[in-house]
Amino acid sequence: MSSIFESQFRASATKLTADLRHRSLIRKALKGYEKSRDEKKARFQDWEAARQAAAETKWEAINHLDKYLSEFADNLARRGAKVFWASTAEEARNYILNLAREKQAKTIIKSKTMTSEEIHLNEVLAKAGYEVVESDLGEFIVQLRDEAPYHLVFPAMHLTRNEISHLFHEKLGSPETDNPEELTMTVRRDMRIRYCKADIGISGANFAVAETGMIAITENEGNARLTTSLPKIHVALLGIEKVLPKLSDLALFLPMLATVGTGQQLTCYNSMIGGPRQPGETDGPEEFHVILLDNRRTHLLADAEQRDALHCIRCGACLNVCPIFRNVGGQTYGTTYQGPIGSVITPHLRGLRDWKHLSFASSLCGACTEACPVKIDLHHHLLQNRRNAVVLGTGKLDRIAFRGFAFLVNHPGVFGVAVKAGRLVQRLHRLIASSKIDPLRAWTASREAPVIAKESFRQYWKSRHK
Amino acid sequence: MSRRDEILGRIREGLRLRVHEPKRAATSSDGVRTGLTTREWLPAVPNDPEGIVETFARNCVELRTQYYRVTGLPELSGKLFELKDSEGWKLIASHRDPILDSVLPSLGLPFLLAEDRPATADVERADVGITRCDALIAQTGSILLTARSAGGRALSVLPPHHVVIARESQLLPDLPAAFELLNKTYGDAYPSLITLITGPSRTGDIERILVLGAHGPRTLTIILLRDPR
Numbered sequence: 001m002s003s004i005f006e007s008q009f010r011a012s013a014t015k016l017t018a019d020l021r022h023r024s025l026i027r028k029a030l031k032g033y034e035k036s037r038d039e040k041k042a043r044f045q046d047w048e049a050a051r052q053a054a055a056e057t058k059w060e061a062i063n064h065l066d067k068y069l070s071e072f073a074d075n076l077a078r079r080g081a082k083v084f085w086a087s088t089a090e091e092a093r094n095y096i097l098n099l100a101r102e103k104q105a106k107t108i109i110k111s112k113t114m115t116s117e118e119i120h121l122n123e124v125l126a127k128a129g130y131e132v133v134e135s136d137l138g139e140f141i142v143q144l145r146d147e148a149p150y151h152l153v154f155p156a157m158h159l160t161r162n163e164i165s166h167l168f169h170e171k172l173g174s175p176e177t178d179n180p181e182e183l184t185m186t187v188r189r190d191m192r193i194r195y196c197k198a199d200i201g202i203s204g205a206n207f208a209v210a211e212t213g214m215i216a217i218t219e220n221e222g223n224a225r226l227t228t229s230l231p232k233i234h235v236a237l238l239g240i241e242k243v244l245p246k247l248s249d250l251a252l253f254l255p256m257l258a259t260v261g262t263g264q265q266l267t268c269y270n271s272m273i274g275g276p277r278q279p280g281e282t283d284g285p286e287e288f289h290v291i292l293l294d295n296r297r298t299h300l301l302a303d304a305e306q307r308d309a310l311h312c313i314r315c316g317a318c319l320n321v322c323p324i325f326r327n328v329g330g331q332t333y334g335t336t337y338q339g340p341i342g343s344v345i346t347p348h349l350r351g352l353r354d355w356k357h358l359s360f361a362s363s364l365c366g367a368c369t370e371a372c373p374v375k376i377d378l379h380h381h382l383l384q385n386r387r388n389a390v391v392l393g394t395g396k397l398d399r400i401a402f403r404g405f406a407f408l409v410n411h412p413g414v415f416g417v418a419v420k421a422g423r424l425v426q427r428l429h430r431l432i433a434s435s436k437i438d439p440l441r442a443w444t445a446s447r448e449a450p451v452i453a454k455e456s457f458r459q460y461w462k463s464r465h466k
Numbered sequence: 467m468s469r470r471d472e473i474l475g476r477i478r479e480g481l482r483l484r485v486h487e488p489k490r491a492a493t494s495s496d497g498v499r500t501g502l503t504t505r506e507w508l509p510a511v512p513n514d515p516e517g518i519v520e521t522f523a524r525n526c527v528e529l530r531t532q533y534y535r536v537t538g539l540p541e542l543s544g545k546l547f548e549l550k551d552s553e554g555w556k557l558i559a560s561h562r563d564p565i566l567d568s569v570l571p572s573l574g575l576p577f578l579l580a581e582d583r584p585a586t587a588d589v590e591r592a593d594v595g596i597t598r599c600d601a602l603i604a605q606t607g608s609i610l611l612t613a614r615s616a617g618g619r620a621l622s623v624l625p626p627h628h629v630v631i632a633r634e635s636q637l638l639p640d641l642p643a644a645f646e647l648l649n650k651t652y653g654d655a656y657p658s659l660i661t662l663i664t665g666p667s668r669t670g671d672i673e674r675i676l677v678l679g680a681h682g683p684r685t686l687t688i689i690l691l692r693d694p695r
Contacts, residue, residue, distance in 0.1 A: 028673075029673065029674045032674055033674065043509040044507060044508060044509055045506060045507055045508065045509065045510050046506070046507045047507075049506075049507045050504075050507040050508070052488070053504070053507065055488050056487075056488050059487060059488050063481065063484075063485065063487075064481075065477050065481065066474050066477045066478050066481070069473075069474070069477070070474065073470070079658070084469075085468075085469040085470045085472075085473050086469070087469060087472060087473060091469070135681065136671070137669050137671040137672070137680060138669075138671035141671065154670075154671065154674070155671070156671055156672070157671075157674065159672075160673060161672050161673055161675075164672055180672040180673060180675045180677050181677045183672055184669055184671075184672065184677040184679075184680055185679075188679065188680065188681060191681060192590065196586050196587055196590060212656055214656070214660075220667070220668050220669060220670075220680070221667055221668070221669045221680035221681045221682065222623050222667040222680060222681040222682020222683070223680070223681040223682075225619070225623045225661065225682065226623060226624070226681055226682070228619075228659075229619035229620050229623065229659070230586055230620065230624075240473065240477075247645060247648070247649070248504075248642065248645040248646070248649075250645065251504050251508075251640075251641040251642045251644070251645050252504045252507070252508070254641070254662070255508060255509075255606065255641065262670075264664075265509070265525075265605075265606045265607075265664070266606045266608055266662060266664040267664065268663065268664050268665050268666070268667055268668055268682070269623075269661055269662070269663060269664075269667075269682070270661065270662040270664075271659060271660070271661040271662075272659070272660040272661070273658065273659055274656050274657075274658055274659075274660075275658045276658060277613075277658055278613070278657060278658045280614070281613045281614065281618055281657065281658060282561070282580040282581055282583060282613075282617060282618035283580065283583070283613075283618040283619050283620050284613060284618065284619045284658055284659065288658075292473070294473050294476065298473070298476040298477055298479075298480050299480075301477060301480035301481065302479065302480035302483070304483040304484070304485045307485055308485075375488070
C-alpha cells in the first residue's frame, strides 16, 4: 500500500540515520548557526511579541489574500511590470519558455528560488536548449552535482570542501584546494562573465508588498542583485502566499527572517524591486515580469484548520531544530520543501495519498512550532495530516491487527491464554531475534523487543486481594 | 474568465470558511504587556546622537565594514586619496551628486558616470564604485540606498569595492525610521530598486565558513561626513 515516495523515504532514511559521518557533518554545520541565532534573538527587546505581531500580519494578509494580491498586481502593472497569473506549474513554465523564445534568449541566469524547484523549471528550460545557470554558490554546487538542494536556506550543507573541490576540478577544471575562499572565488570569476551576457535573469521573492507593488529579495552573496540588475529582462517567480500588506511590515519581517534563517541581524542585501527601469534611472532591466503561482496553494487555503501553513516565510528554522531532519537529511524527503513545513504542506500541494508518510515521520516533539517566527502550529498540523490519512483508508495489515487486538481485550479468558503463550513464544523468539528469519525484524533490527512481565497485572491484583 | 479571475475566485471560495483571528495586542512571554509598535520589539538603540553613532560603528566592526568619520570636504578628499593609494585604484565608477562632483576630480583618476550609461563590462572593470545613499541605520549597521540616490542598480554591487559617502544627518536610529523616510522621500513615486546593504557580500555555503566577496563587493567602506562647525 505504500507509495513509491514512501519506499524511497524509508530506504534513504534507513541509510542516513546509520551514517555517522553525515550526522556529525550536519551537527557541525548547524552549531555555529545555533549560537548566532540565539545571540541575535536575544538582542530583540521582545522576541515573543515580535513573533505574535508577525503571525498577526501574515494572518491579515492570508485571510484577505484576494484583496492584497489584487492590490499588489495593480500597483506593479501601473509601474510597467507584466503580471502573469499561473494556476499550475505548467502554465508558469510555459510562460517563461514562450518569453525566452520570443526574446530569442540564449543564456538564462538564476538566483535562488525554491518556487522554481517546485515547478522543475531548470529541467524544462535545459531540455528546450537554453543554458540555465544557478548563481547562488550553494545552488550552483548542487546544480553541478545534478541533485536537489539539501536545505531551503543552505542547499549544499551536506558537502565537505574536499567534495566541492573535486566537483569543481572535474566540472570546471579548477585546481584542487581545501580553501573555501579559493573555491568561492572560482565561482565568482566564472559567474561574472555569465551575468554580463545573460539575456534573462530569473529570481524568486521572499515577500510581495501589496501597498507599493514591490517584491523583496533577501540574500547574502549579491547574486540576486546582479541577476535582477544586469540582464535586459527580469522574471520573478513567486507563490501567491508571499504577500504582506504594507512596505513598513518589512521593518519587522526582514530582521526576523535573518535572525532565525541564518543567525544574522539582517542579511547582506535586502532588495525591494518595484518595476523595470523607471524614467530617469540610469540602468536596470527593460522588462520586469512577475509570475504569481497558485499550484494548489488555494487548496491549502481552503483547509481552514491548516490555513496558517501559508504564513510560512521559508526561513528554514523548523528544519534546523527538527530531530528527524537532522538525522534523515534534507534530500531524503524527496520534496521541494524539506523538514516539518515540507511534511505539512507537501500532502496539500502534491496529494495526501502519496505523501502521508511524511507526517508519520515525526516525534511530535513540537520543536518546530516553537522555532517558527510566524507561529505556525506545525506539529499539530502533522497530527491532523495523520488523522486525514486514516480517514483516507488504512492498510489491510493495520486493520487485521487492530481487529485482533480488539478481540483480545474484549475476551479476558482468551487474553490470559495469549499472554501465557506469548511468554513461551518470546523465549523461543529470542533465539532468532534480529536475524534474517525473524518476522519482527523491522522492529528488532535496531531495538530490543519489550519483554512480557513474569507476573501479569491481573495476577498481581489477585495476589494482593486474597 | 481570465486567469486572474480564476485564481481570485478560488481564493474567495477557499476563504468562505473563516478562521479565528490570532489574539490582538502582543504580550511578551512573561505575560507583561509590551509596546505596540515594531520599534519596541526590535533591538534597542540609544536615543542620544553620540550613542547612535557608536551603535552604528560597533555594528560596522561586527559586519567587517570599514567605517571612517571625517569632518568637512577637504578631509573627505584626503581619506579617498588614502584609499586610492593603498588599493591602487585606476578606474572609478560613480554618479552625479554635489558632494561627489566636488571631491572626485581631485583624485586625478578617470571615472565613469552612471548618467553617461557606461557599458556593464566597463563598470565591472572599475576598481571601486563610489556612491551616496538615502540613509544609514544604526540598529543594523545598514546602508539604505535606491536606484535614484546611488546612481542606478549596478554601481553599488558590481565593482569589488563599494564606498558610500553619507552626511551625519543621514544616520537614522532604526529600521522603522528608515521605512518612514522612504515613504516621506518617495511617496507614490518609488525608484525601481531600493536596497538595504548590511556589510560586504558574503557566503557560508561551503561548510558554513564565512567568505567575503561572494558575488558582490569584497570591501565595503562607509565614510560619515560631519559638517565643520
